[in-house]
Amino acid sequence: MGWYERLISRNVPNISPEAAYQRLLDDPRVIIVDVRQPVETQSGSVPGAVLIPLTEFGRRLAELPHDRPILTICRSSHRSPIA
Numbered sequence: 359m360g361w362y363e364r365l366i367s368r369n370v371p372n373i374s375p376e377a378a379y380q381r382l383l384d385d386p387r388v389i390i391v392d393v394r395q396p397v398e399t400q401s402g403s404v405p406g407a408v409l410i411p412l413t414e415f416g417r418r419l420a421e422l423p424h425d426r427p428i429l430t431i432c433r434s435s436h437r438s439p440i441a
Contacts, residue, residue, distance in 0.1 A: 370439050378429050387426045393441045394432050404431060412437045 373381075382388050390407040392399060399409060410418050412432070422428060430438035 372435055372439060373429075378431070381427070381429060385427060389422065389426055389428050391422065391428055391430045391441065392432070393430050393437045398433060407431065410441075412441055415441045 378390075382390070390404050392403050392407040392409045393412040393415060394403075394409075395411050395413075396409065403409070408422070410421070430441040432438040432441075
């Protein structure tokens with residue numbers, strides 16, 4: 359099984375914003391991917407987050423490194439676990 363299959367088949371935990379912040383502090387390799395639509399990010403986003411809307415995620419997955427931890431964020435915690 360390749361890295362892509364392992365990535366999409368994992369049971370991904372939902373963590374709090376505080377836990378995500380701690381992960382960023384503990385591991386500078388962590389990448390945050392914002393899966394909201396661009397219009398939703400006008401109200402703000404995490405500095406340095408990569409914007410890949412969920413509707414484009416499958417097509418753009420190759421843009422993400424497969425050897426670094428990735429945290430996905432959205433507005434209501436419904437889209438980020440899917441990504």
